[in-house]
Amino acid sequence: MLEKLGEALKKTTDKISNAIFLDKNLVEQIVRELQRALIEADVSIILVKELSEKIRKVAFDERVKGIEKKEHLIKTLHDELVKILGEEKELILKEKKQTKIMLVGLYASGKTTTVAKLGNYFQKRGKKIALVGLDVWRPAAKEQLIQLGEKNNLHVFTDLKESDPVKIWKKNKKELEKYDLVVIDTAGRHDLDKELVKEIEVLNKEIKPDETILVMPGDIGQAAKNQAEKFSKSLTVTGVIITRMDSTAKGGGALSACAETKSGVYFITTGEKINDIEGFNPESFLSRLLGMGDLHSLIEKVRSVTDEKSQKKIEERLTEGNLTLDDVVEQVKSMNSLGGFDKIKSMVPGLGNAKIPEGALENQQKKVEKWEHILKSMTKSERENPELIKKETKRLGRIADGAGVKTSEVRSLLKQYDMLQTMVKDSSDFDMSKGVNPRQLQKLMKKFGKKRMKF
Secondary structure (H helix, E strand, O other): OOOOHHHHHHHHHHHHHHHOOOOOOHHHHHHHHHHHHHOOOOOOHHHHHHHHHHHHHHHHHOOOHHHHHHHHHHHHHHHHHHHHHOOOOOOOOOOOOOEEEEEEEOOOOHHHHHHHHHHHHHHHHOOEEEEEOOOOOOOHHHHHHHHHHHHHEEEEEEEOOOOOOHHHHHHHHHHHOOOEEEEEEEOOOOOOOOHHHHHHHHHHHHOOOOOEEEEEEEHHHHHHHHHHHHHHOOOOOOEEEOOOOOOHHHHHHHHHHHHHOOOEEEEEOOOOOOEEEEEEOOOHHHHOOOOOOOHHHHHHHHHHOOHHHHHHHHHHHHHHHOOOOOHHEEEEEEEEHHHHHHHHHHHOOOOOOOOOOOOOHHHHHHHHHHHHHHOOOOOHHHOOOHHHHHHOHHHHHHHHHHOOHHHHHHHHHHHHHHHOOOOOOOOOOOOHHHHHHHHHHHHHHHHHHHHHHHO
16 A cells, blocks of 8 residues: 555655754755655645645754754654645444435446445444445446345345336335444446436435545545545535555545545545455554554454454453364454455554565465364364364364365464464453553564464
């Protein structure tokens, strides 16, 4: 995600920190490098010029001297970059009342998949979710939403034969009253034409959504500003979701454009999987770009792949130290659902530059599939108490034969179990009920990363 920009920003802050004297040549070199990186990330040239002038002003301010000047310069750079990214905007659902969210945007912006991601995000947080398919123009849009719903246990309401979105809404309106959150997919076009505007306005009047969220792809760059302004004229846009932030170096343009138009970004999506969505926090985002980690987003990601009931059960067993082999496999599957260690390492302070062997994540996925076969070959008592298997070689052979794997692969699962048990014993102050201790989490993640890379 914007790796080149992150590397350039890190390089800039390092140069300032390591400089003995901040002379004119060094300042101009820093400004040029920063300008190049921001322009490549598609940030508005006007904003880049403003930032450059502020850096020069602070650097040549004679009232500030020595170390204080360097710290002041880095703080100015940090604050101005956060300003470019925009203010934090959190999507909060109503308490004990239904919330309706309507997603709008142009064709191919990723609305339908974002509807499912948003529904899954809040379902994992204990909300009863309904998805509504009102895109009657794009071929197979309604079918796609149905498939996403079935795959992720989300209720979908639409009508495959009906071509009037208002009629689809009215037909399902009564049934939808049972849900805490209703997320609505609408049609897009290649441009914001009169026909699309009219349809959105009619739907807006009929549905009366609590939130109208504009979905824009990250690679749209500075054109995001024009799109945000056009949609805002047609209806009240309450926030933005920027998609495809994993595949573009131009995402800075979309983020800065939204900040300019005062269109707060609620979420960004960072991949194709259902859990690849995260709340946008400018401070955390910049922290990750600078290689300083982002534990808040990591914790949110962990929550997004496990529902609240499962979390509580696992937390209880972690606290008691009564892990089972089922827990081990579920934990590793959760890691894979997060995108694997390679994807989340940037969120853990100190691990941003860790090297992951090529193909390691694919191998881990295949290993999990074998482990699931191994579990099916075990008795309930063996899954709950793996020590039984270690004591009797016959059990090991029987389980391997039943699963169609080698005994070494059964031992690999047992090794993973031992590793997790050790981590639990080493983390007695890691009490979820009292909140997460960032240092402890960092220590555990480092240990987990090193041990997994040995496999």
